[in-house]
Ligand SMILES: Nc1ncnc2c1ncn2[C@@H]1O[C@H](COP(=O)(O)OP(=O)(O)O)[C@@H](O)[C@H]1O
């Protein structure tokens with residue numbers, strides 16, 4: 001039976017290594033050898049530090065395992081002269097029948113191909129985003145520019161005094177418009193430099209709601225806050241978070257031109273805090289669902305299309321997630337999930 005088990009372990013493509021509590025490697029299959037670029041059988045000193053010499057990250061994980069800390073599918077990059085690859089590693093404690101720890105089992109797999117593929121996809125996505133961004137900027141800038149050119153043509157023709165004044169006013173207005181576009185664009189492309197500190201998210205929600213309720217368009221909207229009283233403080237940049245909440249709440253207000261209800265709820269789930277912003281507005285049509293976070297995507301006459309792109313960037317910088325669900329004609333819920341500690 002022991003022989004048979006051994007055969008199985010030798011034949012599987014995952015690397016398996018067993019280390020006892022004294023730090024000696026008691027088992028290592030051939031896959032572990034080839035994934036880690038080691039030669040277990042030739043190694044005289046069977047301590048894991050020696051068998052795994054040069055692979056310090058792996059050594060550290062095993063050491064932590066002996067101290068009772070295990071990992072699930074941890075990803076590491078092994079960078080050495082003879083090997084350069086990504087490996088996935090899962091460790092667990094080996095117990096005897098009296099539940100006394102006997103050692104650590106480490107299971108390895110080579111995930112280099114997966115990682116390469118991921119990098120490829122990311123690069124393609126980034127290039128596509130840059131293309132879309134440039135097209136967006138060009139489009140946005142062209143409108144006011146051609147208006148300015150039009151006014152200038154009029155001026156050249158020689159006009160009455162009052163006509164001149166209105167053409168000049170037009171030019172000033174469009175120049176301001178250009179300035180607004182550039183400012184918005186810069187606030188989107190600038191790299192956020194968040195300053196993290198313990199942040200009272202419920203307090204931020206209250207501030208943003210009282211700001212939004214002053215909006216003239218919010219007269220017929222009922223605001224409702226369902227905050228979890230025991231919400232823990234979150235490591236975050238309060239200015240950035242406020243900006244993210246405000247952008248989502250502004251969209252919610254704009255989605256309810258005939259009034260409605262806007263509810264903001266906070267709570268803890270899966271060890272993270274969440275903030276849920278629900279409106280009873282127009283909803284987001286399915287066809288545009290995967291584009292709303294794209295910079296310059298807007299369905300509004302005077303929209304910038306940068307609101308949600310900014311939200312997405314801020315929440316990413318906080319290692320958080322932005323999700324939404326929506327039903328056409330019924331309303332929309334945006335959910336932000338943030339880790340409590342960084
Ligand atoms: N709460 C919402 N209800 C309906 N549609 C929304 C909502 N939030 C966002 N959207 C859609 O997403 C688009 C992009 O939003 P955003 O990036 O803030 O840009 P903007 O508000 O300038 O249009 C909006 O134009 C709108 O079509």
Ligand SMILES: [Mg+2]
Pocket residue numbers: 247250251305306307308
């Ligand atoms: Mg917006």
